[in-house]
Amino acid sequence: MAVIDLEQRAKSFLDNRKRNIMVILLIVGLLVIIGTGLYTVDPEEVGVIQRFGKYVHTTEPGLRFKIPFGVDKLTKVKVKYVFKEEFGFRTLEVGQSATRYSQRDFSGESQMLTGDLNIADVEWIIQYQINDPIKYLFNVRDVEGTLRNLAESSMRQVVGDHSVDEVIVLTRQEIAFQTKLILQQHLEDYQTGLVIRNVNLQNVTPPLPVQPAFNEVNAALQEEERIVNEARQKYNQVIPEARGKALQIIEQAEGYAVNRVNRATGDANRFVDVWSEYNRAKTVTKKRLYLETMEEVLQKIEKIYIVDEDQSGILPLLDLEKGGS
Amino acid sequence: MKQTLLIILGVILLIVLVNAFYIIDETEQAIITQFGEPIGGARTEAGIFLKTPFIQKVHYLEKRILKWDGEQNQIPTQDKKFIWVDTFARWRIVDPLLFYQSVRSEIFAQSRLDDIIDGVTRDIITLNTLIEIVRDTDRELSFAIDFEADYYEEIQSEIKVGRRAIADSIFSVAKPLIEQFGIELIDVQVKRVNYIEDVRKQVYDRMSSERKKIADRYRSSGHGRAAEIIGRMERELQQIESEAYRTSQEIMGRADAEATGIYASAYNRDPGFFEFMRTLEAYKRTINDQNIMIMTTDSDFYKLMKKSGN
Numbered sequence: 001m002a003v004i005d006l007e008q009r010a011k012s013f014l015d016n017r018k019r020n021i022m023v024i025l026l027i028v029g030l031l032v033i034i035g036t037g038l039y040t041v042d043p044e045e046v047g048v049i050q051r052f053g054k055y056v057h058t059t060e061p062g063l064r065f066k067i068p069f070g071v072d073k074l075t076k077v078k079v080k081y082v083f084k085e086e087f088g089f090r091t092l093e094v095g096q097s098a099t100r101y102s103q104r105d106f107s108g109e110s111q112m113l114t115g116d117l118n119i120a121d122v123e124w125i126i127q128y129q130i131n132d133p134i135k136y137l138f139n140v141r142d143v144e145g146t147l148r149n150l151a152e153s154s155m156r157q158v159v160g161d162h163s164v165d166e167v168i169v170l171t172r173q174e175i176a177f178q179t180k181l182i183l184q185q186h187l188e189d190y191q192t193g194l195v196i197r198n199v200n201l202q203n204v205t206p207p208l209p210v211q212p213a214f215n216e217v218n219a220a221l222q223e224e225e226r227i228v229n230e231a232r233q234k235y236n237q238v239i240p241e242a243r244g245k246a247l248q249i250i251e252q253a254e255g256y257a258v259n260r261v262n263r264a265t266g267d268a269n270r271f272v273d274v275w276s277e278y279n280r281a282k283t284v285t286k287k288r289l290y291l292e293t294m295e296e297v298l299q300k301i302e303k304i305y306i307v308d309e310d311q312s313g314i315l316p317l318l319d320l321e322k323g324g325s
Numbered sequence: 326m327k328q329t330l331l332i333i334l335g336v337i338l339l340i341v342l343v344n345a346f347y348i349i350d351e352t353e354q355a356i357i358t359q360f361g362e363p364i365g366g367a368r369t370e371a372g373i374f375l376k377t378p379f380i381q382k383v384h385y386l387e388k389r390i391l392k393w394d395g396e397q398n399q400i401p402t403q404d405k406k407f408i409w410v411d412t413f414a415r416w417r418i419v420d421p422l423l424f425y426q427s428v429r430s431e432i433f434a435q436s437r438l439d440d441i442i443d444g445v446t447r448d449i450i451t452l453n454t455l456i457e458i459v460r461d462t463d464r465e466l467s468f469a470i471d472f473e474a475d476y477y478e479e480i481q482s483e484i485k486v487g488r489r490a491i492a493d494s495i496f497s498v499a500k501p502l503i504e505q506f507g508i509e510l511i512d513v514q515v516k517r518v519n520y521i522e523d524v525r526k527q528v529y530d531r532m533s534s535e536r537k538k539i540a541d542r543y544r545s546s547g548h549g550r551a552a553e554i555i556g557r558m559e560r561e562l563q564q565i566e567s568e569a570y571r572t573s574q575e576i577m578g579r580a581d582a583e584a585t586g587i588y589a590s591a592y593n594r595d596p597g598f599f600e601f602m603r604t605l606e607a608y609k610r611t612i613n614d615q616n617i618m619i620m621t622t623d624s625d626f627y628k629l630m631k632k633s634g635n
Contacts, residue, residue: 224547
């Protein structure tokens, strides 16, 4: 009895264990399904789901579930992110203080013929976004390579229609703008699902061997300005001074005029006054005036010889006097 | 024993079942062959499909647009200029069956494209002048300075074709040649055009000498403008000075005239008295302590010395 009971208990214990293992297996299986089926979509991306290769839907950011075991295939596409492609140079590392650029030569990308059959080195960037993840994934293989090729041909098409002066200085923005339009059109023709946000010309320079000559032009331009400025400076110094001097001469003339007229008036008035007195006693006045003048004059004189009218031979006397002194 | 047999049978069944299905991705298309013989048309729809297991084989081909990126070629233009031309093209497998039969794989397709597009590019480029290959429209170019370049005629010549049209004609000649491989050529673009090394050096020299001429032009224009300013300055200077002289002389002249009038109207009242007065005045002014005077006793002043009275 006791033996049977024991046997029975052992059997039920084994039964229980079997059931427990089944439950555990079931739970583990479920966990695996959930674990491999769950995925997150980051805020800047969307998830594209293909079931047995066929596109079914696009999922927005958040925690999502797909059927695991190769039934649902997930591809995440960064639709909010702005991508950048560089032409003619490569940024190696964006540092906090200085950005490091690759030292390699990318002149193949940057060198282009201008419309006047010269050569310019054009470095530029494009910024783009994926605006249609379905087109992006399913229409074109190697979208980035396609974009780069198209960007180069578009830029060269535009640069080829501008002179080297226009490319380097005059119409940089117009060139970037036209390139953007042409490039966007191509991308739409190919249904790449990309949208160009920006085309930006960076360093646009003449080729290295020509740069000294271009610099010389700049120097000559500055020299021209300097020479002209010096002339202007001289002009600005001389002309106002001359104007001032001219005014001075005129003022002096005015002064002379006033002086002259006043003096004339004074002299005339004096004459008239004296004359009207003289008219009252002509002889006396005349005598008086004569004598007064003689008196004054003769006082100043160094020597005076008073000679009798009949006396002659005065000259030897004078000579003697001169020799003695 | 029986159980083991069941398990083996189940596994075989599973393998067969798995082999009966095939999946086509959105980026792919496929053809089915049975002992090497294609069965049915191309499968371009994505999804999961059934086939006869083991007997039928699936060959996957790309459905998306593919790129062909040519090597750059040295080609002489119609005006005998040697240039490097680098083209690229887009293509797509439109007839997978024909494609599979004629070229079998993408690698072979690429080499067919190399042959055809490179050849056509060479043909078309040699038919056109360099300026037609570089320029796109006949938009008028502008320059930093009016400059008569030696090759002015060449760059001012009317653009009859232009780069895009040349690329288009490469495309339209190449397209039918490629159709036989089940490939649709979508477009051909000229990616890069550049001078060969020797010519490039010549162009650099020409650009340098051109710039030097422009620099000279700027410098001499500076001297010219400066001379103009100095000339204007000298003219204005002469004008200002002479005008001042004229005005001052006129002012003084008027004053002199006025003074003369004033004197005349006063002295005319008695010319004899004026002469008398003015003479006395002149004596006062002209005779000084340097003078020696000899006077006779006959003069009015000394006459009393000889004879008083009377």
